[in-house]
Amino acid sequence: MLIAVTRPVSPTLAQCELTHLAREPIDIARATAQHAAYEERLGELGAGIVRAPAAPDLPDAVFVEDTALVLAEVAVITRPGSPRRRLETAAVATLLSAYRPLACLTPPATLDGGDVLQIERTLFVGRSSRTNEAGVEQLRRLLAPFDYRVIPVEFTGCLHLKSAVTRIADELLLANPDWVSSSPFRPLEAIPVDAREPYGANALRIAGTVVYPAQFPRTRDRMVERGLGVVSLDCSELAKAEGAVTCCSLVFQDGESAYR
Numbered sequence: 293m294l295i296a297v298t299r300p301v302s303p304t305l306a307q308c309e310l311t312h313l314a315r316e317p318i319d320i321a322r323a324t325a326q327h328a329a330y331e332e333r334l335g336e337l338g339a340g341i342v343r344a345p346a347a348p349d350l351p352d353a354v355f356v357e358d359t360a361l362v363l364a365e366v367a368v369i370t371r372p373g374s375p376r377r378r379l380e381t382a383a384v385a386t387l388l389s390a391y392r393p394l395a396c397l398t399p400p401a402t403l404d405g406g407d408v409l410q411i412e413r414t415l416f417v418g419r420s421s422r423t424n425e426a427g428v429e430q431l432r433r434l435l436a437p438f439d440y441r442v443i444p445v446e447f448t449g450c451l452h453l454k455s456a457v458t459r460i461a462d463e464l465l466l467a468n469p470d471w472v473s474s475s476p477f478r479p480l481e482a483i484p485v486d487a488r489e490p491y492g493a494n495a496l497r498i499a500g501t502v503v504y505p506a507q508f509p510r511t512r513d514r515m516v517e518r519g520l521g522v523v524s525l526d527c528s529e530l531a532k533a534e535g536a537v538t539c540c541s542l543v544f545q546d547g548e549s550a551y552r
């Protein structure tokens with residue numbers, strides 16, 4: 293079964309970390325409703341929603357993607373680049389230990405899950421303000437026994453690698469060419485976002501459907517023209533906290549076979 297781990301929107305979300313965006317008021321009730329709709333869509337696409345415990349004092353806890361990488365063989369508990377966000381990992385580790393053996397990044401490594409784009413057994417890791425060289429190296433070492441390739445990738449202009457590029461189909465990526473070059477990802481083809489929608493490269497592919505923010509209709513049309521099924525949802529309040537659709541869940545297959 294497909295599992296999507298999520299975590300409730302904290303009432304303190306307005307105090308979130310911000311790197312590239314100016315702080316704006318966030319309507320918590322609206323953010324909570326948008327998050328509930330997100331969980332509902334994932335449920336409709338076949339994912340069982342498993343909620344990590346609420347963390348009212350951790351503003352960014354809803355962005356659960358940054359705290360772990362769940363691979364078939366192991367869950368890597370990250371060490372987020374923002375010191376405040378490191379407090380988010382303990383509860384996620386406890387939850388994930390029911391599904392996978394755990395491996396934990398340790399100092400001086402820092403790494404946010406949003407910087408890791410998995411393409412089969414290759415993990416592209418963005419070098420960012422959150423993910424350092426030691427993070428990339430430790431990840432490579434931890435995963436060596438499982439035969440993963442870890443490839444560092446440069447990008448600019450946004451917080452995480454997956455703000456600049458995500459996978460939307462077996463052979464297709466969605467990318468902002470101003471922020472990341474598509475050459476490291478060849479032979480996969482990268483559909484460029486519409487230039488008026490620079491934040492439009494973050495899409496969540498789940499069970500063959502692309503879950504995608506309604507704020508980016510022009511880029512959405514590009515995906516639809518390529519024959520992709522796209523489910524739109526409003527995540528405008530979460531976007532003010534510099535989050536989008538991948539960051540609100542950890543999606544993986546449950547079940548024994550995943551370990552082999």
Ligand code: CIR
Nearest residue numbers: 308309355406533534535539
């Ligand atoms: C942060 O700056 O850490 C949060 N406000 C946003 C994190 C978004 N995470 C993601 O895209 N993976």
